[in-house]
Amino acid sequence: MIDSILSHIQEASKKGEKLLAILLDPDKTSLEEIPSISKKIETLKANFIFVGGSTVENGLTDTFVEILKKNTQIPVVLFPGDYSQVSNKADALLFLSLLSGRNPEYLIEQQIKAVPFLKNSTLEIIPTGYILIDGGTNSSVLKVSKTTPIPQNNINLAVTTAVAGMYKGKQLIYLEAGSGAKMVVNSNIISEVKKNISIPLIVGGGIRSKEQLTNAYENGADVVVIGTAFENNTFQNI
Ligand code: 1GP
Numbered sequence: 347m348i349d350s351i352l353s354h355i356q357e358a359s360k361k362g363e364k365l366l367a368i369l370l371d372p373d374k375t376s377l378e379e380i381p382s383i384s385k386k387i388e389t390l391k392a393n394f395i396f397v398g399g400s401t402v403e404n405g406l407t408d409t410f411v412e413i414l415k416k417n418t419q420i421p422v423v424l425f426p427g428d429y430s431q432v433s434n435k436a437d438a439l440l441f442l443s444l445l446s447g448r449n450p451e452y453l454i455e456q457q458i459k460a461v462p463f464l465k466n467s468t469l470e471i472i473p474t475g476y477i478l479i480d481g482g483t484n485s486s487v488l489k490v491s492k493t494t495p496i497p498q499n500n501i502n503l504a505v506t507t508a509v510a511g512m513y514k515g516k517q518l519i520y521l522e523a524g525s526g527a528k529m530v531v532n533s534n535i536i537s538e539v540k541k542n543i544s545i546p547l548i549v550g551g552g553i554r555s556k557e558q559l560t561n562a563y564e565n566g567a568d569v570v571v572i573g574t575a576f577e578n579n580t581f582q583n584i
Contacts (some may be wrong), residue, residue, distance in 0.1 A: 434468065518545060
């Protein structure tokens with residue numbers, strides 16, 4: 347049992363150990379599938395299960411996490427699209443601020459709305475700077491957040507945004523190409539962001555092959571998140 351998810355990630359990052367998170371969206375995975383899916387995730391030796399989606403039916407996250415926890419020992423980390431997706435039954439919460447966007451709703455409003463749910467909770471709350479990079483699709487996160495992603499060629503903006511997040515006290519930076527992205531976050535962005543921050547880096551969006559996974563790790567991702575390719579059983583050579 348790991349006491350703190352954040353310390354686990356920080357320690358692994360210091361040692362250069364690479365971590366894998368599988369993302370489950372409660373709107374796309376049925377409750378009946380959870381036992382078999384949990385087994386499959388265990389065979390992949392994933393370090394974390396992230397749970398969340400841009401839009402999830404109210405109350406479903408709580409039931410989903412409850413069943414998940416009964417089926418696996420792998421730590422469950424909430425990756426919520428909005429404040430209603432907070433469940434006290436998970437181990438930790440990525441407390442996200444959408445730093446690439448200029449929509450106050452995702453910079454501070456949603457965070458304020460989450461507080462009543464978090465005040466008496468035992469969840470480990472991890473301040474996370476969330477940065478959208480153009481993945482070549484109009485992903486759900488773009489539609490819901492009504493924000494513009496950072497272009498893949500604007501490495502400087504991606505780096506300065508990540509560093510500003512670190513100065514603001516974020517403990518993790520998450521570079522996101524969007525679920526089902528056509529283009530993954532490019533190697534130069536990952537490596538330049540990594541060089542300029544001293545906090546762990548998460549990368550996700552559109553990763554569907556071993557090569558893309560290895561590439562993200564080699565360029566500096568400490569944690570890689572895979573959702574769609576796992577859901578569709580299309581991940582090549584995991
Ligand atoms: C997590 O949204 C991503 O960062 C997951 O993206 O569904 O494309 O793997 P995929």
